[in-house]
Amino acid sequence: MKPVAISCGEPAGVGPEIAVAAWRALKDEMPMVWIGDPNHLPRGTQVNVITDTATLSPDRFNVMARDFGPPVRPGDPVAAHAHGVIAAITDGVDMVQKGAASALCTAPIHKAALIDGADFAYPGHTEFLAALAHVDRVVMMLACAALRVVPATIHIPLADVPRALTASLLTDTILITHAALRKDFGIDAPRIAIAGLNPHAGEDGKIGQEEIDMIRPVMTALRAQGFDLIGPGSADTMFHAKARAGYDAAICMYHDQALIPIKTIDFAGGVNVTLGLPFIRTSPDHGTAFDIAGKGIADPTSMIAALRMAAQMARQRG
Numbered sequence: 567m568k569p570v571a572i573s574c575g576e577p578a579g580v581g582p583e584i585a586v587a588a589w590r591a592l593k594d595e596m597p598m599v600w601i602g603d604p605n606h607l608p609r610g611t612q613v614n615v616i617t618d619t620a621t622l623s624p625d626r627f628n629v630m631a632r633d634f635g636p637p638v639r640p641g642d643p644v645a646a647h648a649h650g651v652i653a654a655i656t657d658g659v660d661m662v663q664k665g666a667a668s669a670l671c672t673a674p675i676h677k678a679a680l681i682d683g684a685d686f687a688y689p690g691h692t693e694f695l696a697a698l699a700h701v702d703r704v705v706m707m708l709a710c711a712a713l714r715v716v717p718a719t720i721h722i723p724l725a726d727v728p729r730a731l732t733a734s735l736l737t738d739t740i741l742i743t744h745a746a747l748r749k750d751f752g753i754d755a756p757r758i759a760i761a762g763l764n765p766h767a768g769e770d771g772k773i774g775q776e777e778i779d780m781i782r783p784v785m786t787a788l789r790a791q792g793f794d795l796i797g798p799g800s801a802d803t804m805f806h807a808k809a810r811a812g813y814d815a816a817i818c819m820y821h822d823q824a825l826i827p828i829k830t831i832d833f834a835g836g837v838n839v840t841l842g843l844p845f846i847r848t849s850p851d852h853g854t855a856f857d858i859a860g861k862g863i864a865d866p867t868s869m870i871a872a873l874r875m876a877a878q879m880a881r882q883r884g
């Protein structure tokens with residue numbers, strides 16, 4: 567198997583240390599290569615600098631090295647690193663697209679530093695990767711053993727959500743999710759639950775119209791094509807254990823509606839995966855954790871799960 571490429575993410579965050587900790591846990595299970603500045607790695611990391619993934623070391627931390635310039639201070643991001651952080655992502659995409667890597671696993675970025683240092687025009691990896699891959703529509707899924715969730719709208723202000731929620735967006739989100747559940751998660755007949763936007767899924771139009779005007783018609787049209795869709799449901803009652811047993815993924819209308827339940831149920835084990843790209847991309851579900859960066863206490867469980875999921879998807883796709 568080709569290695570999974572890991573982009574370094576924000577070097578002042580926990581990205582470098584969780585990458586090394588994950589490598590220690592997984593080095594006998596799967597190959598991986600980290601893209602970043604080796605000066606940002608925890609002291610004592612035994613590094614093998616490579617320029618070609620054909621020369622991976624089996625017992626050292628393989629690095630595609632980039633010079634980010636100024637030194638890093640844990641917990642204190644600097645704009646001067648922005649170009650390096652972005653280049654690590656574009657290098658990783660290049661590697662998967664050329665077949666030198668089997669998948670891309672991204673460590674968390676700090677969007678503000680990228681905007682300040684490089685006028686980064688994207689609110690997250692998801693949107694940036696879609697642009698790099700020239701794909702109009704991608705889907706963010708967060709997955710753990712107990713739950714898979716998809717926010718239909720992603721990184722936009724809450725006030726903009728109702729306007730952004732269109733029949734076309736919801737239809738594409740359901741179709742992309744359905745295809746990925748079959749292709750990447752091995753579920754032959756996916757059951758997909760759809761959340762309403764409003765409290766009580768609109769209470770038959772008494773507390774909002776989006777369910778009647780858009781969500782139900784989209785579901786009716788797709789059900790007629792054979793899709794197994796449940797809802798629209800009240801988001802507040804969709805995530806307890808018995809409800810979760812009734813579906814394979816829940817499509818939510820906005821970011822926090824999807825991410826609060828999964829990060830509450832399994833913050834340590836959740837994985838962020840982008841669906842609809844021409845390559846595999848996973849990520850830990852957490853962010854840069856500046857408050858604990860560099861202290862050696864960051865939990866690598868989510869990074870380990872993200873790397874395992876990337877490898878599993880690569881095997882599944884063959």
Ligand SMILES: NC(=O)C1=CN([C@@H]2O[C@H](COP(=O)(O)OP(=O)(O)OC[C@H]3O[C@@H](n4cnc5c(N)ncnc54)[C@H](O)[C@@H]3O)[C@@H](O)[C@H]2O)C=CC1
Nearest residue numbers: 673674675676677849851852853854855857858864865866
């Ligand atoms: N995929 C990505 O690039 C993501 C980036 N972010 C970015 O991260 C930055 C910080 O975001 P926050 O909302 O503060 O979330 P966060 O996930 O960085 O931190 C929230 C809390 O969880 C703790 N935490 C996070 N990861 C941990 C780990 N591996 N081990 C132990 N504790 C951990 C932190 O110490 C903090 O107390 C923001 O700039 C945000 O945009 C956030 C989520 C994903």
Ligand SMILES: NCC(=O)COP(=O)(O)O
Nearest residue numbers: 689690691692693838849
């Ligand atoms: N809250 C999830 C998140 O911000 C991750 O976004 P992305 O960088 O994976 O697009």
